[in-house]
Amino acid sequence: MPPLSADQPLREDDAEFIWLLAECRQLGASVVGMERVLRVFGQSVRRCVDTMRDLFRGEVEEPMLNAGLSYHHLFEVAATKRLALQRIGFRMLFLLQRRMLEEAVFDNIVGRLQDALREHGLEPGDEDSLPAVAFADLSGFTGLTHEIGDVSAAEKAARFEAIAQRLSCAFDGRIVKPLGDGVMMLFPDAASAVQASLSLVEQSRLDELPPVRVGVATGQVVPRDGDIFGRTVNLAARVSAVAGPSQTLVCLNTRAAAEAAARGLAFQGLGAVSLKGFKDSVPLFAAQRAAAG
Known part of the structure; x- marks a missing residue:
């Protein structure tokens, strides 16, 4: 005013x-x-x-x-x-x-x-359905802007956000906020987050977008002013930063909760990885579709 x-x-x-x-x-x-x-x-x-x-x-x-x-x-x-x-x-x-x-x-x-x-002791707490946070972005986006120009690159980022919006909703999640060439998403549980993340990587490839990398962490979050905060959010961001193109990386809690709740998922252990801002190394796992049969 x-x-x-x-x-x-x-x-x-x-x-x-x-x-x-x-x-x-x-x-x-x-x-x-x-x-x-x-x-x-x-x-x-x-x-x-x-x-x-x-x-x-x-x-x-x-x-x-x-x-x-x-x-x-x-x-x-x-x-x-x-x-x-x-x-x-x-x-x-x-x-x-x-x-x-x-x-x-x-x-x-x-x-x-x-x-x-x-x-009043009438309903037990459900510790097995903690929310999950996923950070996803387009790999090599800065180089892409130099290659095809700012306008074309921005159009690809907008298409990616639209795909992320549709798929996050399909798995009962939502986009918390767009991040330019990426998104931060919140899901009710780990299985939904992993399924949506794998679908996002696959659909972006079909739409001929740059390879997508995703990091997922599971745990309590602190909602505030339409955003979310806390260690889980920070962990998901750090995990996504070390993910490779077309790769979905998850933390130990996410793997355990997703395996217990959903079929059709497989996880490859990558060992403990040092992440910025975390004192101890964090065990990470690459999520993928389980082989049929």
Whole structure:
């Protein structure tokens, strides 16, 4: 928001924004908490808006200019389409947010009920279904940008993210955040993470993308502001950094949990590997599809 001054009156929507902040404070939200929420809102909405702008430029304006339309006529003709696409975009964002919020509220209520039951000894804790984190990225992406150019490389990264989005959802996971030429994904258990990772490597190869490397770790994570933190996250990132092209590496906990929960997986021991930030060497295993029969 712009700084207040005598020669710059407060906009009506800015005033409403301030009133909404005050209402949140009255409902018990702290200043620190609201700062966190607004920071995430700002970052997420900025990406949405930038994507909408890029879509409009690439799908509406550029074809008109390539067809010989002058900039003067472009502004006139594109105005109607711009308003219509803005309306559609705003509505899509609202519908997606409402659906995701419904799922998040339901998940939170179920989690609280399970905690209450466990606290009274009515439901045992399930230690065998710890979440799993997977980091995946395109091998040699920096060299690829020099080879085919930034635009073409960015298109391949976008295709990779789309594949990761589809496959993570197919195995009950989700992308926590994109990382340029990679993604960080969260899954409910180790078996789902390994299956999704192997599928991601295979599908990316079929789509003629650069080889994908993946690192998977299993354990508790700390959710915060739509992101996740903790030793498990750090371990998965370090494991992915030492993975080779078209390779899925997992830690010991991941191998044990995945073998116990799913068939069709095989793991090759690679020995203990020294990872940056970890005092002791970490046993790693290369995951692969089990041979038929």
